[in-house]
Amino acid sequence: MLGLPDPPPARPEFGHDALVVCDNLVRIYQSAHVEVQALQGLDLLVHAGEMVALVGASGSGKSTLLNVLAGVDAPTAGRARVAGHDLVSLSRAEQVHYRRHVVGFVRQQTARNLVPYLTARQTVDLPMTIAGRPRAERRSRVDELLEVLGVGHCAERRPDEMSGGEQQRVSIAVALANGPDLLLADEPTGELDSETGAEVFAALRTVNAELGATVVVVTHDAGVSGQVARTVAIRDGRTSSEVVRGQADEDGTRTAEEFAVMDRAGRVQLPREYREALDLTRRVRVALAGDHVEIRSDREAGG
Numbered sequence: 001m002l003g004l005p006d007p008p009p010a011r012p013e014f015g016h017d018a019l020v021v022c023d024n025l026v027r028i029y030q031s032a033h034v035e036v037q038a039l040q041g042l043d044l045l046v047h048a049g050e051m052v053a054l055v056g057a058s059g060s061g062k063s064t065l066l067n068v069l070a071g072v073d074a075p076t077a078g079r080a081r082v083a084g085h086d087l088v089s090l091s092r093a094e095q096v097h098y099r100r101h102v103v104g105f106v107r108q109q110t111a112r113n114l115v116p117y118l119t120a121r122q123t124v125d126l127p128m129t130i131a132g133r134p135r136a137e138r139r140s141r142v143d144e145l146l147e148v149l150g151v152g153h154c155a156e157r158r159p160d161e162m163s164g165g166e167q168q169r170v171s172i173a174v175a176l177a178n179g180p181d182l183l184l185a186d187e188p189t190g191e192l193d194s195e196t197g198a199e200v201f202a203a204l205r206t207v208n209a210e211l212g213a214t215v216v217v218v219t220h221d222a223g224v225s226g227q228v229a230r231t232v233a234i235r236d237g238r239t240s241s242e243v244v245r246g247q248a249d250e251d252g253t254r255t256a257e258e259f260a261v262m263d264r265a266g267r268v269q270l271p272r273e274y275r276e277a278l279d280l281t282r283r284v285r286v287a288l289a290g291d292h293v294e295i296r297s298d299r300e301a302g303g
């Protein structure tokens with residue numbers, strides 16, 4: 001009989017050292033006649049300083065997850081924590097503080113990120129004024145952010161005097177104004193052509209690398225998601241797989257390895273092509289084989 005390895009020592013709490021912890025997160029939308037399970041027990045950890053791209057088919061739950069992390073929507077069940085803030089039990093007052101100081105949010109529609117009659121400088125200044133920060137500090141922060149994002153030349157322009165890409169880069173500056181722990185971006189390049197979208201995505205990578213901002217960005221664009229160190233795929237309201245990329249070589253190529261995500265109950269989603277290749281259906285044989293686990297069809301010899 002095959003001996004089992006020794007059990008590991010007692011483990012610390014799930015995600016104890018992570019900035020973002022989603023643990024078995026559930027969000028059910030309920031209306032008079034229908035119930036939609038937008039998040040169905042989603043687990044996700046993001047560490048401080050990381051940049052993570054979220055990808056997935058339309059309706060897989062990406063925006064729902066971002067809205068929960070942004071503190072604008074509350075989960076139905078499970079645990080969500082960002083920088084020590086428990087998002088399941090935020091009071092009204094805590095919610096205001098959380099949205100003002102802990103997270104920054106960039107939306108797809110540039111018009112929802114900016115104010116039509118304010119210049120870039122005034123818009124980036126606004127969240128800091130509301131937070132009561134001194135004038136001199138605000139001024140140097142505005143200059144620094146617009147400079148890092150390559151839109152210093154837009155400081156005195158209103159949105160209709162900027163290109164779509166410039167507007168989104170100013171939107172990133174607005175979201176970062178109060179130095180949030182986490183920057184969230186929901187398809188920030190969705191309304192832009194691919195070249196301008198790549199520039200905006202590069203700006204997100206810059207704020208991650210140069211300002212140390214932790215970034216979670218939803219994108220449909222496989223080209224841009226391939227530029228980040230970690231891409232998490234969401235399927236049917238759960239994280240299903242992750243691609244982790246190494247540092248770029250001198251010629252710009254990066255190694256990439258794809259992992260299936262295992263939840264805390266040990267459930268793993270097998271890729272559809274594997275299931276189809278071996279005609280794996282409802283039941284499979286699972287065996288511990290030294291340093292790996294085998295999964296076989298239940299129709300093999302001996303079955």
Ligand SMILES: Nc1ncnc2c1ncn2[C@@H]1O[C@H](COP(=O)(O)OP(=O)(O)OP(=O)(O)O)[C@@H](O)[C@H]1O
Nearest residue numbers: 029036037038056057058059060061062063064065
């Ligand atoms: N307010 C709502 N009321 C009812 N159902 C909703 C609501 N918001 C989202 N849903 C449903 O929840 C599921 C997940 O939606 P969500 O917007 O999170 O997906 P998504 O992955 O962001 O999609 P897309 O890429 O199209 O933006 C979908 O089935 C959607 O129809």
